[in-house]
């Protein structure tokens with residue numbers, strides 16, 4: 229055994245490698261990116277660790293690995309699971325051969341995301357097990373357990389991470405590495421073909437194993453129940469994920485901490501019998517969970533109404549944003565910590581410390597790097613749309629989304645990967661003149677092709693500006709799945725007329741010339757594509773190093 233100081237993401241990656249992983253696929257997205265990056269930098273030769281066009285293709289490629297009898301990991305951020313939802317949901321009905329683990333990292337508080345959806349719901353929706361680590365060691369240990377569980381049940385297993393765990397570092401102890409599975413194709417191909425007659429049988433099978441999932445949760449070492457005995461306690465705690473860490477951190481301040489009953493849930497579905505045992509020992513049950521009130525809702529349906537259940541739904545615990553050691557203190561009957569009394573903020577103005585979530589640091593809104601090529605693209609767009617007072621500019625997910633902030637303040641919509649083109653088309657069809665979609669090269673390959681096909685088919689009068697910085701800049705400079713130099717041929721092959729495809733250099737000296745081309749194409753009543761090319765400065769700096 230040896231020790232490693234690793235991020236939560238890296239601990240999961242190392243655990244997967246030591247669990248006999250053969251292939252890993254993913255799409256970069258904060259806070260999950262470091263899982264695949266670690267595998268790419270630390271895996272043996274012959275091992276597959278690849279970024280894919282999007283999360284859906286990544287999941288499907290992992291299914292191929294499982295079909296071949298080998299263990300596969302898929303990584304993505306929470307909103308990526310929306311993209312991969314189709315193969316993910318259907319994979320629950322397959323008779324998986326090699327273990328398949330989906331590591332999905334949620335972003336409560338939306339540090340770098342459009343929403344804070346809770347991926348545990350997806351596991352519940354698909355009727356598959358989910359594991360939720362509380363620290364880096366559990367990230368390492370749980371992934372091996374997840375692969376074993378996947379092969380035992382022939383189901384995919386979800387591991388749900390959150391930003392604070394993915395991106396914090398701690399020491400872990402490793403375990404002896406397991407060999408990869410031999411190549412051995414699934415023989416029961418009827419269980420891999422989801423035509424209705426066969427899928428119905430598979431769905432019945434998924435339902436029939438739900439009792440087994442629950443039984444496994446009841447005895448899982450990840451679901452320890454602490455019942456100190458004695459008279460009924462006033463309050464007991466049901467904690468999941470990081471909520472358990474924050475509970476543990478504050479517990480010593482509670483009167484008689486060793487007499488406080490609690491249940492930690494790290495394996496889902498939640499263990500109903502253990503929850504009932506805990507409820508029998510307390511008057512009030514407080515649920516501390518990171519994300520949506522999934523367990524709290526379930527518990528309310530499980531327990532008699534004589535047990536009071538408190539948590540996010542009644543406002544005892546904040547409903548939005550991350551849990552913190554501070555903001556759960558009222559749930560333990562503890563006062564909020566006064567930052568002044570700790571001597572941390574003697575010069576802060578009155579009122580700054582009143583909110584438990586107040587930061588002692590001034591806010592630093594994100595912004596484009598100084599000299600970023602996207603700034604030059606936006607300046608040219610600003611100049612061009614000045615001639616079209618009713619124009620709408622829709623943008624997409626990537627660094628260029630920051631063009632929403634001054635000094636550019638150009639885009640009016642940012643929704644999800646690829647939405648810029650579809651929204652521009654819909655707005656144009658509704659009568660808005662004119663519509664410009666701004667999308668990055670990687671986002672275009674991820675989800676921009678299909679809405680562009682719609683726009684071409686409908687002969688929509690939109691202009692698509694593909695800001696090609698030759699990288700996935702926002703997540704640290706991963707390679708775009710294909711070179712941007714292929715985009716002109718791709719869009720022409722889809723049906724954009726050659727005269728309305730332009731490649732321009734996003735250089736400050738070209739601002740007027742680029743604006744002229746944009747103006748001309750925005751006025752054109754068909755689909756036009758302007759590819760505004762200049763490499764991301766950060767990536768360029770890394771390459772030079």
Ligand code: SF4
Pocket residue numbers: 595596597599600601602627697701702764765766767
């Ligand atoms: S990382 Fe690259 S693309 Fe992103 S803002 Fe900085 S220079 Fe621009």
